[in-house]
Amino acid sequence: MQSEQLHSASGIPIKAIYTPEDTKDLDYDKDLGLAGQPPFTRGPYPTMYRGQAWTIRRLSGFNTPEDSNKLYKEEYALGQTGFSVAPDISTAIGVDADNPMVEYEIGHSGLPLNSIDDVEVAFDGLPIDRVSTYLAERGPITAMYFANAEKRGIDLKQLRGTTAGCMLSWACLNIPKQPPPKGYLRYGVDFIEWCSEVAPKWNPICHDSYNPRDLGLNAFEELGLLFAAAIDFVEEEKRRGRVPLDRFVRRFAFNTAAHNDFFEEIAKLRAARRIWYKIVTDRYKVQDPNCAKFRVHVQTSGSTHTAQEPYNNLVRIAYQTLTAVLGGAQSIHANGYDEAVCLPTDQSMLLSIRTEQIAALETGVTNTIDPLGGSYYVEKLTNEVEERTWEYIKMIEDMGGMAQAMQDGWYHRLLRDKPIERQRKIDSGEIPIVGVNIFRSEKEPYKVPIFKPDPAGSREIQAEKLKKLRQKRDKKKHDAAVKRMVDACNSDENVYPSVFEAVKAYATTGEVFKAQVDAYGEWPYPVGL
Amino acid sequence: MEKSEGKKIRVLVAKPGTDSHYKGAEFLCKILRDAGMEVIYTGRYQTSEMIMNTAIAEDVDVVCLSSLAWSQERYYTEVAKMLKKKGSDICVVGGGIISKKAIPKLKEAGVSGLYGPGTPNEVIINHIKERVKKERWHEK
């Protein structure tokens, strides 16, 4: 390290020392406030972790609903305190398991959820009345989840959890058979409207910058995208005027990645809270400050985990987790150290959970609230991140908003170029990665256990279930409900009441998706632009 | 055959070799005394012979060896073998940083317990009680 100009990972120039000079313009009440008070820079809740620790919540799922149910029970027994469900590729595409198109996608990267029955099996015996669930999907599966909860006698008005629904991650993964951005936005806003009425404690959207961040964006680009996407949703509802904005935004949730630059990540979360508060109250004139809380789930960045010397990732994950804690996250997913190698083994799953527990219970960082508040460096960095984020939001707004920018191909060009830039920096050593481009060993000093499940049998299992489902359901009721749903998709009414009825009448995931996508036509991704 | 009611277990806590750590041994003395046993502590710097002689002279029921050093395996097996050679049925229980590789040899020599850091107190106490009752007092 030299005494020349050095930068944070996002390129913010960092001085050798920060002093009271750097925070002399800080107005405590206006810029920081108490935790749980506007502008929420110090945290959305007054006592933060002294009252209750963050949720340990790890995205998981594989093979079949049965296998995943076992996994969720195991994770809960190990100390996880929230559920997080990853649908498999076939479910993300929105096609049923017996469709030849997804022959090789069943049970990969998540579990197949083809109908309300699958949801019932996946959550069998789990205390979803007391523990919240994150569903990494945009609405249809949640409708099944709600229906299953009702069936179990749980009051939907008390049900807690989150639906992902975010444009950013879906568009980033180039999943086939999806509606275009404006269709996605339409269904997303429909879901928020409907959910805010039937399940007011459920988070109907979780804007998610994890995937784009992992592809090479920096901290303020990440926030910029996140808020530009959120703004699109609010603008759409403002245009519709169906639901008062305070009710609409009240339960917005967010999902970010925790990267390597320790202080930048902490500053990022603090800045995010302040920014969201300003967007909701200044821009949209919502009065109730409780509707302006940036509540965030943080996942440690998979792109920073190396396949070389995988145990080193335990260190990286520990630090990234700590940034989320010191930054005031509500829910954290510490990755498995073997993320770059395979699906989590039992051991890496255990270690993820234990790492979060060690941070919560041994290090004492939870004894106080926003412990870094007031630090000259951290406050200054928070301001720097905030300033650059506003600029980035404005840039996207000038393009017509996030959905329009996606339609025009801007987002996909960004996601094409960023990884290239990042790789160049790694190759040149500008981004040092221990064990990869610096301090690399000649041979791997140790081996780690590998877990490669074989979901080969999942397809048959699911196909059989679907066959039985179609036989057992009341055909008349089902057909009527599906027709109702199709009509709703083709009009501008809120589709979700009819989706709800349809899934209760045993419509499959494929049928719901088809209705929604057909109304707009499948969007060909603007790749190659 | 004497019954155990009212009879106290006599324990010799000993530290063989030059291992300097003493806290674990002193803590062990405390919890065993709290559990109603009579405890004699040799202190540090004992050779195997010294431990054996003290154990026999004091007529203890069990010797608890505590060592965090690498010589642990040699000392523990030596103490156990020496006692056996003298025809004594005094039990030998070991604790400290136990190498997994050493466990089979230790067990073969008759050293039991082998409690590492983080072992709950009751586990140690119950093990000692069981072994003494079975092998020293010959109770069912």
Add this chain to the structure above:
Amino acid sequence: MTTEEKQKKTLSLDRTRRPGIIKTTTESGFEPKPTAYNQDDIKNVNYKRDLGNDGEYPFTRGLYQGMYRNLLWVSAQALTRETAEKSRRDREVVWAGGADTIYLSSGDINRTGLDPDHPLAKYDMGYCPENYSWRRLERDLEGIDLSTAIITFHGASSQQDDVLCVAQLATVADMWGIDKKVIRGSCINDPISNAATSFSIDFPLDIGHRLNADLSEFICKEMPTFSPFAPIAYDLWEAGCNSVQQLGIILSSTSAYCQEIVDRGVPFDMIGRRVTISMPSSLDFFETVCKLRAARRMWAKIAREHFGAKDDKLCRLRIAVRTPGQTITRQQPLNNIARIGFQALAAVLGGANAMDYARHDEAYCIPSEESSMITLALNHIIAQETGVGLTADPLGGSYYVEWLTNKLEEEANKLMKEIEDMGGIWKVAGNGWLRQLVNGARDERMSALEKGELIQVGVNYFRQSEDKDPEIVEYEFENMDKVQSDLLTEIKAYKQNRDIKKTREALLTLKKKVQTKENLMPYIINCFKADATRSEVLGMIREGFGYSYDTVGMIERPSFLK
């Protein structure tokens, strides 16, 4: 409980089972207020007076301007093996991985003051380089350039051992024709810690007191780039002390050791430049950060106000931090990597000048190559990936951090005053008061662990069957029977082949000099040059003070000395 039953039990637990904080006090027992700290809590902090910039008195924000931007902390790995060849090979691996210092660790028998042929050394010898003679140290240092290496004696906590180590190093330098004035490094030389933690019975404090001063004076005059002492609060932690106690005791000791040298006429200017202490990271993240900051500020004031140091550079306290071995659990050992990570990061954020890390498999065996590679990588990750070194004292100004720094200083000052009022640190170390304080702290901690008030994840919280723990690849020792018998043969031959008259003369001279006020170091060095062994040297010093020849009272003074 089977997994099935455990799952049933967990599933039936209340939602509020989410680990709400069980303990809200810091490690030293402070209860932070239930709301966030703000500027009112630190309104008495004056930036120039209490903090200063990096490299400025009182050095709260770091010793050097630019801190890690200019120069990273020194990293070291305490690695010694049972043969010199293995030690050297491992050392080379570690250096290639980026560590800078040579640690020369003494084993159990050296710490106890025994030679390999002592009856009690039978099974303990051979695991570390047993430098019973200066020639063995010479073998260890073969190929090392003494003018550039940093030699650290991290003796297994025994001050007498440090004295003999440095004397042997000086002997090697003399024999190689190297000017001692270029040798860099440090030793611990902390008899007060020894007295407080375990060794008062074996290593009488009066001997420690004298040798401490002799060694310090010798180093200041003859080896001025070597640190005369590095009092070791690490041992205090391992013995049970919290941050307040560590600060209070260690700064009292450091001050006392400086005073010894000053009383011998060495100007403080010669010491002030290289005052070093060794601290442990705490379990408590912020206490670690704050106690380092508090230590620097407290020492700067002592140097200026008590020792009259005018030059700011003489008010610096260098701090070497070690992550504690006691927090390493045997259960679920890979959890320890995160623990070590947190502890190490806290030390860096506190401005540590040197770092040494525990290894995750320490509760099983001595460090394996695997665990050493992991902690080496950890060191690099902090330095190169996290960006925490981009700016000095990044937490400076934080309301909580400044409050906690002040609080630790305040409480530690109270303890220091209490010690002064009772007659000073040498006195309370000698009369058992200090030992009692430490024992009390230890009992408190062990009781808190047992009760579950102090949580150890995987041990008293979410424990599981150890069958599920990963296989730890234990270190493979050489055939120790052979190593030990070779060593016995060697020392026997050594004793036979030396010029016994010379040896006897040197040793008896040393014993005589104990009664005088002369510095014993030159006489100790003469003994080594005359091929005396360590325990022979130590035996003479002990007898000079009126103690038995042998530390453990098992053997008599050898016949050639009668």
